[in-house]
Amino acid sequence: MSDPLAAPPVAIGIDFGGTSVKFGLVQAGRLTLRAESLSTLSYATGDLLLAAIMGAIDDLRARHPDVRAVGVGLPGIVDSRHGLVHHLTNVPGWVNVPLRDMVSRHTGLLTVIENDANAMTYAEWKYGAGRGRENVVCVTLGTGVGGGLILNGQLYRGSRLGAGEIGNMSIDYRGRPYEYGNFGALEAYVGNTHIAERARARYEAAGQTRSLLECLPVTLAEAALGGDEIARQLWDETGVMLGAALADVIWLLNPDAIVLGGGVALAGELLFEPMRRTIRERTSPVFHEALDVVPAALGSDAGLVGCGALAVDALLPVR
């Protein structure tokens, strides 16, 4: 039994992004300290990056001796059970790195590692928009479209740890081929750059020249809110395509919450209204009546919070 009067345990959360590694302290599902981040591009090799990460952990612990665990979230294929990073997106040379044991031996602290989408999903489920639900589908909408799943009240990773690849699900089996093999993959329609390309083409067809930068979702959302009919229609189409893909997920998994985060989700009701409408139209009432389709609550902190929460929960004798 732990002392009920004791403060909730503190963990270091570490979140690998595309170009930086973020550090923070996590306690009771909240980011209590945001530490300095590292730029991955500043390190010539994976070993140098690893040494810098160990140094950053040591610094944090020196200042916060109450830290009891470390949680690391990484993009790519992460074997959380065996503590191995099979393959790390954006850091060449990190193949089959036993990161969990390396950090744990260096620090003497319990360490967990997890895929970043799963860490984000865990955070939104335990402390965010999916709180209290049994079955939650989490979707990140950015340059890539990914996701994570909480099923029967636990993180679902899949047999080869690849589950949740919503962006590679197809909405049109005769659609054009996409990068990872599928035809008509959702990401090829609603990913950041694909929305921008579609917008540029639509403006061009209407005799208006725009750069790709001017067509990125954030600008497109401003334009739609300002009354631009082309932009409004593009968001409607994007919501319909996303809603159609989510309808498939709903028929298969019958979840009680779908949580959407990432830059594209910041378009808010421009995206959520047509998405919810499409879901209602394409699923039966028993599937959509008790379903909440909501924006993520933890924003860009979700990864750090999720890693920290996973580490703290691993301290418990029974999970």
Add this chain to the structure above:
Amino acid sequence: MSDPLAAPPVAIGIDFGGTSVKFGLVQAGRLTLRAESLSTLSYATGDLLLAAIMGAIDDLRARHPDVRAVGVGLPGIVDSRHGLVHHLTNVPGWVNVPLRDMVSRHTGLLTVIENDANAMTYAEWKYGAGRGRENVVCVTLGTGVGGGLILNGQLYRGSRLGAGEIGNMSIDYRGRPYEYGNFGALEAYVGNTHIAERARARYEAAGQTRSLLECLPVTLAEAALGGDEIARQLWDETGVMLGAALADVIWLLNPDAIVLGGGVALAGELLFEPMRRTIRERTSPVFHEALDVVPAALGSDAGLVGCGALAVDALLPVR
């Protein structure tokens, strides 16, 4: 502790089909006795049908006093946790029937009820083609296209007990509207009658008149094996469409086995070859290399075996 030398417990399995209710004895995952079935059409009301079912259970127990539990599988929405049949396909008037407690009180035996697709899935996972796997997707291919899911080594039912509706997932978000709300629903392409309709139209376009009966999958499979090029091509198309839908399920769930049963699956390699090829083409190696896509092993007994197995397993103190 149970006596390790004792015989494995025996359960009565009861399987509601479209027009009949089947009864059997199940022991150690095998159907040890197939009893007489009841025709649902012979009973004017749901109450009379229920009385006949209780009578059939009494008969079986009188002859087999070693029966220790009862498992009932039913099409429709079944709340196995609370023992309620919310809605029973094909038996009007059965709405919110507390079937589990009714049978349990009548017999004095532990009773479980389950959706029939889930019962079939449980049987194929514990004793059939999905044995020993952690994550299994089970698909039934008949007039309807349905399914069940074993995820993280347990039956996954979804928040409103509707999970596994693979036939209502879309393969074309701009496809034609289908009965239960979705557009381009898989069942509208690969369901029994839809295959037959497509075949009839294809033969007609080639100047050959066929009845719908002559175009049913079983006949179509014989024709294809006999060298009929139209039939062969229809199976190829059906396999591609089914493979495309399964590719979506694979990207989302990353299972280690997909088990396909039902009448349409009896087409065998005519269907499985193009289906497996499509899955390989449309998913990345980490998803399909360790995946088995296999025919169901228990045939039409799967429902009975699954109900019996679920009942026996409910006898165990810890599941």
